[in-house]
Amino acid sequence: MIRFEEVSKHYSGGKDILQGVNLSLEQGEMVVVTGQSGAGKTTLLKLMAALERPSHGSVWLNEQNIGHLRRSAVPWLRRNIGFVFQDHRLLFDRDVLGNVLLPLEVAGFGRKDALARARAALDKVGLLDREKSRPIALSGGEQQRLCIARAVATRPPLILADEPTGNLDREYANSILDMLINFNRQGTTVVIASHDADTVTTKHRTVRIHRGKLT
C-alpha cells in the first residue's frame, strides 16, 4: 500500500530530516514508528499524506508516486487518509459535531449521510453525547478522541496518527490505542508515530527511526 524508496527529506538551510529511507507497508497492516523527538517520525507521516514531498527518492501510495502528483490531484489523495494530528488541529469555532462533519463536507457527502457518519464516528470514540459541545470544553483525552473521530469519519483505508497518546496519562493513552487497534481490525491500515516505546505492542510491527534513518 505504501512504499518508500530511498527517500530523503531536507529543508533549505537545514539538516537532513530523513536519509535514504526504504519502507513498505501492506494493506491492513498496523505499524508503529518510534523514535526520539526530532528523529523524523512526523516527516515520515507527512510524506505518506502528501503534506510534504520528498527531496530525493519516491513515495508510492497505492502505486501512485506521490512526489509526481499534480497539485490539483493531491486533495483527492488526502481524502483517502485519516490524519490524527499531534496538536489535534481542532476548530474551536465549531462544535464537536461540526469538527467531525468537516472531512465529510470536503468529501462531498450529502447533509443527511454526513450527519449519520459523523454521529457514528463520535459514537465509536464515545463522544456522541458531547456533539453540541465546543472543543475547548473537552479534556485533552476527549480532544484526541475527537481528532480520531474526524480522521475516521469518512472511513478512509489509511489512518496516520502522529503522537496520538502524546500528552495523555496511561489510561487515556491505552483507550486511544485500543480505538486505533479496533479500526485496524476492521481492515484499516494504521500508522502510528510515537516517541514512547511503551506504546508499542508486541503484536504489531514496529519501525524504529533514529536521526532520519530506519534502524
Next chain:
Amino acid sequence: MKAWWVHVQYAWRTVFRRWAEAPFGHALTVLGLGVSLILLAVLFMVLMGAQRAVDGLPAQGAVLVYANPHASDADRQQLSAQIDVLPKLAHKQFISRAAALSELTQKLSLGEMAHQLPDNPLPDTWVLTPSVLDVTLIQQWTQTLTALPAVMLVQSDTVWVGQLRALVNTGRHIVLLLAGLLALGLVSILGLAVRLQIVARLPEIDVSRMIGATDHFIARPFLYFGLLEGLLAGLVAVFGVWLLTVDLLPRLDVLLRYEGQTSLIVLPSLQTQAAFVLASALLGWLGAWLAVRQALWR
C-alpha cells in the same frame, strides 16, 4: 455533480454562519456600500433626466440673418443666392422690413407712433432652419453669411441647445468616471473584508487542506460571501433610490408644473434596477475573487 451541489450548499451554509457570527459588522459594510451606490444612482438618474429634457428641446432651432439696410440690390441677390445653397437647409422664411414694422406696430400697439418715424429702422430678415442641430454647421453658416456685404448680423438661438447637449454629454462622462471609481471602491472594500475573513480563518483553511479540500472548496464560501454582500448593497441602493424618488418626485413635480416641465427624475425601469443589483453582486464577487486569489492561490 452531486458532490458539486453538496459543496455549493455547504458554501452557502458557511456564508450564512459567518454572517450570523458578526451580523452588525456585515450589515454596516453593506449599508456603507449601499449608500455610496445610492449617490451614484441618483446622479445617474438626474443626468438621464437632463438628457431627456435636452432631447425634448427643438432639434431645429432658427438662424436669423439681418440684412444691411444700405446694401445694394446686387449684394442682396448674392445673399439670397448664398442662402439657397447653404448645406442642410430645411426651411427659409423672408420677412421684409415693412412686414416686420407692421407686425411690431400691431404687437406693441404703437399705432401712429410708428408712422412718425423718419425711416423704418428694422432690417430685412431671413429665418433659416437647419435640418439637423449641429453646432459646427451653424457656425459654418454664420461664418459664410457674415462675410457677405449685404449681411448686418447673424444670430442663432440653437447654439445654446448644442452647448447644453455638450454639457450633458460631459456630465455623462463624469458620472461614468465616478461609476468606475465607485466600482473600484466597492471591489476594494469587499476584497478587504474577504481578506480579513481569510486571515481569521487560516487555521480552518489549513485543516481543510490537510484533509483533502481543494482550492475551489476553500474559496467558494468567500466568493459567495462577496457575491451576497454586493447583492445586498445593490438591493439597499435600489431601495434607497426608491425611497428618495417617492419622497422627492412629488415635490419636484409641483415645482416643475409651474414651469410647464415634466419630472427631471424618474424611477428607473425594473430591468435597469435588476441590472444594477446584478452588477453590484458581480463586483462583490470580483472583490472576493481578487482577495482569494491573492491570499489563497498564490
